[in-house]
Amino acid sequence: MGTNVRLTRSGGFAGLSMVADVDLDSLPKPTAEEVRAALAEVDFDPPARRARRGRSTRSAPAPGPADMYQYDLVVKDGAGKDRTLTVHEPISDPRLQTLFGALLPLAQPE
Amino acid sequence: MLHSHNHRVPLACIAPPDILRDIIIGGTEEERRAAADTMAVDQSFRTLRAAFSAMTASTPVLMRPMGGMGGKPNRTIYDQQHSNAYAPGVVARTEGSKKVKDVAVNEAYDGFGATYKFFWEVLGRNSIDNAGMPILGLVHYSTNYANAFWDGQGNMFFGDGDGQLFIRLTASLDVIGHELTHGVTQYEANLVYQGQSGALNESMSDVFGSLVKQYAKKQTADQADWLIGNDVVGPTLKPALRSMKAPGTANPYDKQPDNMEDYVNTAADNGGVHVNSGIPNHAFYVTATTIGGKAWEKAGRIWYDALRDNRVRPTTGFKSFARATVRQAQERFGDTAAEVDAVRAGWDKVKVKL
Ligand SMILES: [Zn+2]
Numbered sequence: 001m002g003t004n005v006r007l008t009r010s011g012g013f014a015g016l017s018m019v020a021d022v023d024l025d026s027l028p029k030p031t032a033e034e035v036r037a038a039l040a041e042v043d044f045d046p047p048a049r050r051a052r053r054g055r056s057t058r059s060a061p062a063p064g065p066a067d068m069y070q071y072d073l074v075v076k077d078g079a080g081k082d083r084t085l086t087v088h089e090p091i092s093d094p095r096l097q098t099l100f101g102a103l104l105p106l107a108q109p110e
Numbered sequence: 111m112l113h114s115h116n117h118r119v120p121l122a123c124i125a126p127p128d129i130l131r132d133i134i135i136g137g138t139e140e141e142r143r144a145a146a147d148t149m150a151v152d153q154s155f156r157t158l159r160a161a162f163s164a165m166t167a168s169t170p171v172l173m174r175p176m177g178g179m180g181g182k183p184n185r186t187i188y189d190q191q192h193s194n195a196y197a198p199g200v201v202a203r204t205e206g207s208k209k210v211k212d213v214a215v216n217e218a219y220d221g222f223g224a225t226y227k228f229f230w231e232v233l234g235r236n237s238i239d240n241a242g243m244p245i246l247g248l249v250h251y252s253t254n255y256a257n258a259f260w261d262g263q264g265n266m267f268f269g270d271g272d273g274q275l276f277i278r279l280t281a282s283l284d285v286i287g288h289e290l291t292h293g294v295t296q297y298e299a300n301l302v303y304q305g306q307s308g309a310l311n312e313s314m315s316d317v318f319g320s321l322v323k324q325y326a327k328k329q330t331a332d333q334a335d336w337l338i339g340n341d342v343v344g345p346t347l348k349p350a351l352r353s354m355k356a357p358g359t360a361n362p363y364d365k366q367p368d369n370m371e372d373y374v375n376t377a378a379d380n381g382g383v384h385v386n387s388g389i390p391n392h393a394f395y396v397t398a399t400t401i402g403g404k405a406w407e408k409a410g411r412i413w414y415d416a417l418r419d420n421r422v423r424p425t426t427g428f429k430s431f432a433r434a435t436v437r438q439a440q441e442r443f444g445d446t447a448a449e450v451d452a453v454r455a456g457w458d459k460v461k462v463k464l
Contacts, residue, residue, distance in 0.1 A: 015384020064262020
């Protein structure tokens with residue numbers, strides 16, 4: 001089994017979840033390569049998350065902003081080791097910007 | 111649609127109220143705004159707010175921060191020119207200036223005007239912070255962006271829409287009212303955007319967004335459509351985004367519950383803040399239609415007083431907020447008034463036990 005990637009963009013004013021659930025092998029080659037390359041660069045354990053660990057499993061956003069998007073990423077590599085990441089806008093990591101930019105056009109409303 | 115940017119000058123979060131107060135009176139505009147932000151986000155914001163209110167009450171009118179006596183908005187609309195940056199773009203229209211060619215710019219300007227007018231004339235509130243805070247709209251944000259948001263720092267962003275989910279978001283008065291109300295909520299109860307307090311935060315924006323629209327159209331509760339976003343939805347979300355009258359029925363993807371038994375537990379959307387807001391939304395609808403007449407006159411006033419109730423905290427959930435609405439209705443209309451029964455009926459309908 002190849003790598004499966006599931007990206008959920010939730011929230012926003014609409015509160016509509018957009019989901020891209022793809023097996024990389026089934027994608028057109030250039031897109032698959034782009035996603036693979038971006039995934040290799042993603043930090044699934046960013047400092048903010050490391051600091052939070054042990055205190056709370058929830059990634060609560062800072063107070064104030066409203067109707068901005070939340071992104072949940074689940075990557076299954078077939079070896080039983082899932083990698084997950086939850087982030088909220090604003091997203092400053094260019095690696096995540098690239099990855100989400102490649103996956104969002106494949107997303108459908110849920 | 112993704113960005114890296116932070117434009118507000120950070121101000122020490124440990125500044126005591128009297129220092130913040132001095133900055134608000136004597137600082138530059140940037141410092142005043144930063145101080146106001148700090149006051150709004152500080153954990154002890156209630157204390158700060160009380161100190162601030164006491165100060166403004168005894169300060170001559172001329173020294174009042176930013177807004178003078180109130181009654182007039184201070185709007186600036188920026189054209190983001192499809193950039194993903196959070197920094198304000200090109201100034202497109204300022205307060206008092208003439209109409210421009212750009213429809214979105216004029217819609218944001220007029221929508222803010224109608225929203226300011228509603229809060230001022232109906233609730234006596236002078237802008238977002240009740241101290242004349244400038245109202246800033248940033249239009250043409252990003253490319254095909256089907257969203258609008260409040261950034262928590264005084265800026266409201268509006269996309270042009272993707273034509274599928276939404277057309278340009280400025281074309282809806284309830285959307286503009288919704289976003290500005292997020293600012294009002296931040297400066298009042300500062301409801302944490304997660305779980306039940308987050309759903310209440312969302313509901314406040316739908317309630318007052320809808321009331322802004324009803325006030326502009328001079329509609330009674332019976333005449334109003336109680337829909338959110340019906341003027342801007344695209345084919346996917348037609349005919350509307352949300353319905354306060356019948357949550358869960360606005361479009362094929364609408365999953366809003368209309369009572370506590372169907373509360374949605376989810377990790378998405380900060381714990382389903384845009385889904386579970388259907389519950390307090392419907393409680394407001396039932397209260398307003400039970401009272402009858404113009405919804406902003408009594409039901410709207412009760413909800414606004416509850417948002418400002420000192421016992422409503424950033425982490426307040428549905429039940430505590432419901433109790434605050436009953437308390438405020440009793441204070442304003444009397445313990446045994448019909449309005450109090452209507453509030454109780456609203457929460458009873460959505461199965462929030464008082
Ligand atoms: Zn909202």
